[in-house]
Amino acid sequence: MGVVQGDQMVLNIGPQHPSTHGVLRLKVVTDGEIVSDITPIIGYLHRCFEKHCENSTYEQVIPYTDRCDYIASMNNNFGYVVAMEELMEIKVPERVEYIRVIMAELNRIASHLLALGTYGLDVGAFTPFLYMFRDRERILDIFELTCGARLLYNYMWIGGVSHDLPVGFVETVYNFLDYFEPKVQEYNDILTYNKIFVERTADVGVLLPEVAISFGVSGPNLRGSGVKWDIRKDEPYSIYERFDFDVPVGQGLVGTTGDCWDRFYVRVLEIIESTKVLRQALKDIPATGDVHQALPKKIRPPKGSIYRRTESPRGDLGYYIISDGSPQPYRVKMRSPAFTALSVLNEISRGWMLSDVIAVLGSLDIVLGEIDR
Amino acid sequence: MTVDQLIDWFPISTTWPGLTFLLAVLICAVPVFLFIAVYALVVIYGELKISSFMQDKVGPMGQGVGLHAWRWGLLQPVADALKLILKEDIIPASADKKLFILAPFIVFIGAFIAFSALPFSQTLIIADMNIGVFYILAVSSLGVIGLIMAGWSSNNKWSLYGAMRSAAQIISYEIPAALSIIVVIMLTSTMSMQGIIQYQSGFIWGFLPNWLIFNNPFMFVAFFIFFISGVAECNRTPFDIPEAESELVAGAFTEYSGMRYAFFFLSEYANMFVVAGVAVTAFLGGWQSPIPGIFNSPAWGLWWFMSKTMFLIFVMIWFRWTFPRLRVDQLMSICWKGFTPIALMNIFCVGIWYLILG
Secondary structure, eight states: OOOOOOOOEEEEEOSSOTTSSSSOEEEEEEETTEEEEEEEEOOTTOOOHHHHHHTSOTTTHHHHHHTTSTTSHHHHHHHHHHHHHHHHTOOOOHHHHHHHHHHHHHHHHHHHHHHHHHHHHHTTOOHHHHHHHHHHHHHHHHHHHHHSOSSOOOOEETTEESSOOOTTHHHHHHHHHHHHTTHHHHHIIIIITOHHHHHHHTTSSOOOHHHHHHHTOOTHHHHHTTOOOOHHHHSOOTTGGGSOOOOOOOOOSSSSTTSHHHHHHHHHHHHHHHHHHHHHHHHHOOSOOOTTTTOOSSOOOOSEEEEEEEEETTEEEEEEEEEOSSSSOSEEEEEOHHHHHHHTHHHHHTTSBHHHHHHHHHHHOOOHHHHHO | OOHHHHHHHOGGGGTOHHHHHHHHHHHHHHHHHHHHHHHHHHHHHHHHHHHHHHTTSOOOOOOSSSGGGSGGGTTHHHHHHHHHHHSOOOOOTTSOHHHHHHHHHHHHHHHHGGGGGOOOSSSOOSOOOTTHHHHHHHHHTTHHHHHHHHHHHTTOHHHHHHHHHHHHHHHHHHHHHHHHHHHHHHHHOOOOHHHHHHHTOSEETTTEEOOGGGTOHHHHHHHHHHHHHHHHHTTOTTSOGGGOHHHHTTGGGTTOOHHHHHHHHHHHHHHHHHHHHHHHHHHSOTTOOSSTTSSOSHHHHHHHHHHHHHHHHHHHHHHHTTOOOOOHHHHHHIIIIIIHHHHHHHHHHHHHHHHHHO
């Protein structure tokens, strides 16, 4: 007979695990089902983004930004070009501004659809995932129509965009919106208000607003905790101040404010808000205009630095760019929202069960490409 | 056809009783095994197509070359089975080899031997025991031993988690399932499967078939509890926490591959049939026709039994592709705080109902 041991067990979740959303490794200390400590171990997808930037010209950085948050490449492009244009004091044409907003909001919807769908998978619901992918495909089709790529677009350039909109683009997006808007109710019916789903997510992994702020959590995760903070509203960039949309926040409809369900539901509401922005942008977009008009002949920003943040689907996406006057950036630093979101995982899922850790991780909607860079 | 009849037919039965028994059992066992295999192929294909229908996709359609290139992807499950047979059989170096090899068979045997008491029609039952229901309840929980063996011998943390979860789950859900079957035994005063079905002939309330589910409102509660507990015993979604893919990779089956994995798969589907079959027998009239009096020959009996059972299996598939998964503690609290007390109350209520109205 051996001695009965009351030790804790160390469990490695990942890097190859169905629900780590990429190649994340979680070192989890468990006592039976209860988890007492979680250490995220990152770097399996590190591709030296920032070092690569120092050895590329400014325009060559854009394809690298695609590959950081590969779920929302348009938004990553957007953040970089907005920062660069501010550094170089370029004024882009109206039409380009509208195109960028349309693309960014479409990509926000696509990104949230993926987040919601895979969250369904994390808690065991398979079917909603395919419903959301079905609709995400339509957005990718629109992107393919515009710039030929479905995942990594390299679409927004410093001072413009790579291609003008194709013929019939506005009608295509209108058709998509007409098709898509009723679908949100379908998602709510099958997943959001499902009793089992609510049981699994309500009151689980509560992220208090003060904890969220002290960890630097941003985006839907912060808004899920009830903090009304959206860069599009609070520090408007591009032409976002022209649009009328709400910033949804978590209200604890089925549990405590800031639980997994709130983070999920905020994303559902943001999809609706994005469709509102899209409809306004499609209505106001100038019919013609040269999208290449403001492209600089050579990109050589003056000496100095810039920090500009934008609202990516995952939160505050900041670019800090130092220029030494040469065609290559001296330094590009990317402030990744998913990185801060992951850092809060241990804080909010300690003491919960193993299944809850997976549920909390899914609700934070991390993308490993952006965390590791 | 029962084992006893077979034994009687054999002329050598007086000289070699042991041999005769063995022959009779083998003659019964081979068709059952073939039936499980064919039924599993049909239900796997059904699950592929039903889930595809629910998920707005087409499912297997027969693209590509090879076995699954036939019409409507009908041969897809055959191709799947063939793939599993041809796969390399991996036994982890650190596994407990004997237990690892034995586990899938024990799980399968638990599901397999329950078939011997399922009444497919008036005449088609392997052994109509006088304790048929009791026998099925007893042997269907045998599989959990195999699951624990699989989880323990794999020497893998995920497998261990899966095994512990399934042990807790299956043993817990046996109790409400058995308690709801007690109500049936109370009404029919028999534990023989055929006896329970024979009780359910004729009409009740003038127009409904005299199935036990229509007998009184409490019987419906009993059916509901039995069926949900049965789904939980089969480890199907929303109770699939022992093999919760997004949490435990594949639970107790993590280290299994090829045919050994296929045996777990097969026994899951066989278990579904047993649970649905018992639910049909105990509550939905078994092989009794839905219009009492007509279509009641043994051939029709087989048809009614199979169609009712397949309908319940369809409901299980429907569950799987609709619901998320419960958490392990929520699963337990539903069983111990919900189903078990309700099932106990149910026994009491059915007793009172019959004292007053019966």
